[in-house]
Amino acid sequence: MTWDDEYDVVVAGSGAGAMAGAFAAASGGLRTAVLEKTDLLGGTxxxxxxxIWLPGTRVQARAGIGDSAESARTYLRALLGDGTAAHREAFLETAPELVDFLERDPAIEFEWRAFPDYFDAPGRLDMGRSFVPLDLPVERLGDLAGLVRPPVDRDRAGRGHSAKPMAQGRALIGRLLLALTATGNGTVRTGTALTGLVVEDGRVTGVRAVTADGPVRLRASRGVLLAAGGFESSAALRGERGVPGGAEWTMAPGGANTGDAIAAAVRIGAATGLLDQAWFCPGLLAPDGRPAFTLGFRGGLIVDGSGRRFANESLPYDQMGRRMAAAQGPFHLVFDARSGGLPAISVPPLVPDDQLASGAWVRADTLAELAARIGLPADALTATVERFNGFAEKGVDEDFHRGEDPYDRYFSGGGSCLAAVDRPPYYAAKVVLSDLGTKGGLRTDPDGRVLDGSGRPVPGLYAAGNTSASFTGPVYPGPGIPIATAMAFAYRAVQEIRRDHT
Ligand SMILES: Cc1cc2nc3c(=O)[nH]c(=O)nc-3n(C[C@H](O)[C@H](O)[C@H](O)COP(=O)(O)OP(=O)(O)OC[C@H]3O[C@@H](n4cnc5c(N)ncnc54)[C@H](O)[C@@H]3O)c2cc1C
Structure with a gap:
């Protein structure tokens, strides 16, 4: 076998799991390459x-919020049962160790941020247990800053970072990138798409990839970690597997996550699971036809294709998305002048004038006129809004119990999220079933080893993040589960890679 370059570990993808895994491998002395298909690092x-929902760590202890692995176990067990108990226990065991490891690096620092867990179940923390990275001044990254994918609004518009410090996901990717490069063992190869796996004597020993200069073959003498997202941007795979929503409505960066890594592993015998699942959310359509992830509804109501409500609009977004999948669209958010703009948070932020000019939002002085403009029966919409306004007056949603859960009230500062819609002009915004990525993929064991159809590990092959089937099944337990599980299982995979050769 001839190789274009040789490494100990090759990581496909550059999201949070990939970067945490690459940093762990490189800091342990392994020559590590991160392959990223696009020109920018970080993906979704x-x-x-x-x-980041890593429970029972030093971050929650610093914040004094009374979190523990025990209460997180109680919570996860109540939601997921014991069907994936081995993965749950591995995740809980790894969380504090992973955070100790990450925060030992001067580039990485986290702080707890209030954000309620998503279900009313034993072990829940009403103000949540997830944490975020501290903002990162762009100057700290120097030339590397241009490699980090900008926020969704700037990225979709083809603009780079502003001069402001990198926040949220950019801060996480930026900090992991700083830590990785400081090890001296990490190489980042953008514009390099994994296309296949090389197997020698039954073991994965490298990858095939394409670059602008043509195909390359890269050796990975110790292991390959697949963390290249899901297949949310593949209309064909979504259709084949029956994932509700649509490739054009996913929040993932345009065209990036098309299931390449999953397909490469399947070609050498890997098993898959959960392929009809995604991390769902409502998406408000923006003028370019792309969705804006929308959460935290503190006013307005969402109606289906018959003009009726079908769910508690303030539900955690994945649960609302699942209600949409079971209902019949088209869906509209109806709100009024009372909220002084969108009564919810959208990512990217939407500009009302642009929304109206594009037709993604319509405005009318009466509900009947609004109904006509969005093609709904006027009597149905009017009756729905009148019934909703009655609930708002009483402060009790007799149909869907909106406002009864601490999560519902979190975005209205603890106050009511049931506000009457009775102050013209009225607005209707198009809502689609969007997602933050698919969550089905390669079957793995609790050490991130990819399994074959007989449940045996494929030697040399590991997976994490949305490339793997999530142990949470069709449930989204709390804020930060996708990234936390991606990072935890990538970290465990690297520990396994290190053990495999000692
Ligand atoms: C607005 C928004 C807010 C969110 N907030 C949170 C949050 O606060 N907490 C949380 O936990 N989750 C959050 N999510 C969800 C979360 O971001 C994703 O589910 C998660 O980041 C997916 O991680 P990943 O590593 O699997 O994929 P990604 O982060 O998408 O990374 C995959 C990378 O692999 C690359 N790639 C694809 N194919 C190849 C190939 N063939 N070769 C090489 N590279 C390839 C892609 O270009 C991409 O860069 C949010 C999502 C959105 C859109």
């Missing part, structure tokens, strides 16, 4: 709010 992780 860079767009994210970077909430």
């Amino acid at each position: 992780s860079a767009y994210s709010g970077s909430a």
